[in-house]
Amino acid sequence: MTTxxxxxxxxxxxxxxxxxxxxxxxxxxxCFVGIGLPSTAANLARLTHAPDVVLIYESGPIGAKPTVxxxxxxxxELALTADTVVSTPxxxxxxxxxxxxxxxxxxxxxxxxxxxxxxxVIGAYDSPKVRLPGAxxxxxxxxxAKEVFIVxxxxxxxxxxxxxxxxxxxxxxxxxxxxRAGIPGKGPTAVITDLGIMTPDPVTRELTLTSVHPGVTxxxxxxxxxxxxxxSPDLKTTAAPEPQELAxxxxxxxxxxxxHGQSGGGEG
Amino acid sequence: MAQITSxxxxxxxxxxxxxxxxxxxxxxxxxHAAGHEIVRQGKxxxxxxRMTPDLIYDQLIGMGxxxxxxxxxxxxxxxxxxxxxxxxxxxxxxxQLEIEEHSHSGMANAYVAGASNLPFALLRGYTGxxxxxxxxxxxxxxxxxxxxxxxxxxxxxxxxxVIHAQKADRRGNVLLWGILGVxxxxxxxxxxxxxxxxxxxxxxxxPANSCVLPRWAVSAVCHVPGGAYPSYxxxxxxxxxxxxxxxxxxxxxxxxxxxxxxxxxxxxxxxDGFRRVLAESQKETA
Numbered sequence: 266m267t268t269x270x271x272x273x274x275x276x277x278x279x280x281x282x283x284x285x286x287x288x289x290x291x292x293x294x295x296c297f298v299g300i301g302l303p304s305t306a307a308n309l310a311r312l313t314h315a316p317d318v319v320l321i322y323e324s325g326p327i328g329a330k331p332t333v334x335x336x337x338x339x340x341x342e343l344a345l346t347a348d349t350v351v352s353t354p355x356x357x358x359x360x361x362x363x364x365x366x367x368x369x370x371x372x373x374x375x376x377x378x379x380x381x382x383x384x385x386v387i388g389a390y391d392s393p394k395v396r397l398p399g400a401x402x403x404x405x406x407x408x409x410a411k412e413v414f415i416v417x418x419x420x421x422x423x424x425x426x427x428x429x430x431x432x433x434x435x436x437x438x439x440x441x442x443x444x445r446a447g448i449p450g451k452g453p454t455a456v457i458t459d460l461g462i463m464t465p466d467p468v469t470r471e472l473t474l475t476s477v478h479p480g481v482t483x484x485x486x487x488x489x490x491x492x493x494x495x496x497s498p499d500l501k502t503t504a505a506p507e508p509q510e511l512a513x514x515x516x517x518x519x520x521x522x523x524x525h526g527q528s529g530g531g532e533g
Numbered sequence: 534m535a536q537i538t539s540x541x542x543x544x545x546x547x548x549x550x551x552x553x554x555x556x557x558x559x560x561x562x563x564x565h566a567a568g569h570e571i572v573r574q575g576k577x578x579x580x581x582x583r584m585t586p587d588l589i590y591d592q593l594i595g596m597g598x599x600x601x602x603x604x605x606x607x608x609x610x611x612x613x614x615x616x617x618x619x620x621x622x623x624x625x626x627x628x629q630l631e632i633e634e635h636s637h638s639g640m641a642n643a644y645v646a647g648a649s650n651l652p653f654a655l656l657r658g659y660t661g662x663x664x665x666x667x668x669x670x671x672x673x674x675x676x677x678x679x680x681x682x683x684x685x686x687x688x689x690x691x692x693x694x695v696i697h698a699q700k701a702d703r704r705g706n707v708l709l710w711g712i713l714g715v716x717x718x719x720x721x722x723x724x725x726x727x728x729x730x731x732x733x734x735x736x737x738x739x740p741a742n743s744c745v746l747p748r749w750a751v752s753a754v755c756h757v758p759g760g761a762y763p764s765y766x767x768x769x770x771x772x773x774x775x776x777x778x779x780x781x782x783x784x785x786x787x788x789x790x791x792x793x794x795x796x797x798x799x800x801x802x803x804x805d806g807f808r809r810v811l812a813e814s815q816k817e818t819a
Contacts, residue, residue, distance in 0.1 A: 434661025
């Protein structure tokens with residue numbers, strides 16, 4: 266487990282991030298899920314307040330209900346618990362491009378102030394300092410899901426003023442740039458981190474801190490952000506995890522650890 | 534028409550230096566044994582295609598088999614980076630690796646277009662992404678009916694596609710199930726196809742609508758039980774996650790990687806030999 270959010274709190278920073286992300290997923294929504302943190306949060310939603318959320322993974326499972334978290338996108342647990350398993354082209358062509366996805370739930374290596382995502386390179390593309398895994402399904406999920414949630418840990422390395430590479434579009438240069446580019450989905454409506462929740466300003470589309478997690482200060486969030494982060498005048502404190510939320514998350518992770526000998530999947 | 538043959542003969546007869554080769558399997562049914570055989574036979578100048586290059590591509594790239602990589606996500610799934618892939622892209626070791634990078638949707642559509650005998654794939658994609666700026670093979674065309682702007686990328690038409698499947702019958706008809714990824718499209722897009730299988734049976738007993746690749750769409754079927762190890766083969770074996778985790782430190786250094794490949798792959802006759810030596814080395818480190 267990671268460090269506690271505060272010595273007086275009985276949950277960790279990663280746990281509040283996962284719980285906060287899971288709460289955003291409403292019951293009966295159709296959610297295209299990335300492996301790793303998004304998959305953990307989406308399954309927590311399914312096991313708590315959203316039993317009928319439909320989880321779709323890019324490898325082909327539709328309506329997956331895994332008992333333990335998948336080690337990777339090809340985990341048989343996803344196929345065995347799904348309503349149906351289709352091919353990867355079908356997932357992207359009929360179900361995503363066809364406009365049937367309510368929420369795209371993504372992770373990211375880096376985001377910028379307009380919620381654009383980089384998972385490609387740090388440094389120049391032709392001579393990268395760090396070569397990251399690449400796009401995966403994210404560019405089309407980010408543009409074609411009706412809305413997008415992004416979940417990642419907050420640090421100045423991850424939250425950068427200008428991305429070296431935009432892999433997947435958020436609000437591009439802000440304002441109405443996304444609409445002008447002809448991108449159909451609404452875009453990222455929430456970025457959930459281990460410190461708080463950021464949502465786009467309705468006009469400028471700049472990410473604004475709208476909720477801090479219990480025990481976290483605004484200064485902490487600003488220090489972990491690589492630009493001058495705006496703070497909402499209606500700043501809220503995220504509700505602490507309910508005992509049943511924590512119990513469901515810890516049970517899920519314990520089952521997963523027992524099955525796989527680790528706490529869950531990473532990217533991919 | 535499918536020949537039932539050894540993996541060594543299939544790779545030697547069907548894959549030439551300089552070919553475009555796709556080894557597919559969306560983290561399930563990854564054809565590791567076939568990848569090893571390509572390394573053993575020292576194939577080179579290959580254009581390797583794969584949506585999700587992972588450990589087997591790390592090995593092929595690190596051993597210098599690849600001239601170019603066409604892909605959409607390269608990593609050690611659930612673990613982290615591919616160090617040999619990164620060393621090739623970041624430092625040009627063991628030689629420069631040309632990359633052509635797409636999204637999953639682009640790659641999946643490119644295989645469909647290849648299987649459909651079309652020159653390019655058409656999709657709603659890449660909008661707002663920087664990928665078209667670095668990949669000249671991502672272009673945009675106007676719909677002749679609506680004027681809408683759509684992304685176009687060349688079809689993937691491999692010389693050879695290699696997949697691993699659960700079953701074949703004695704005539705070479707192939708059945709696979711579970712997470713199918715793009716295997717069917719990749720086989721049908723290719724000029725030649727090699728399929729390694731868990732078992733060869735008298736009758737497939739495939740229900741209607743199953744994913745069956747008829748023997749006349751496949752060039753070679755090779756009986757390689759466990760040939761997807763360390764990935765999953767649903768109904769047969771689970772992923773060996775220890776191997777994925779252990780790969781990270783092995784691949785971090787050029788020397789460690791080379792020594793590992795020499796002992797486990799170049800120094801073994803076939804995949805059974807690899808599994809035996811791996812068991813020995815795992816015992817040593819345990």
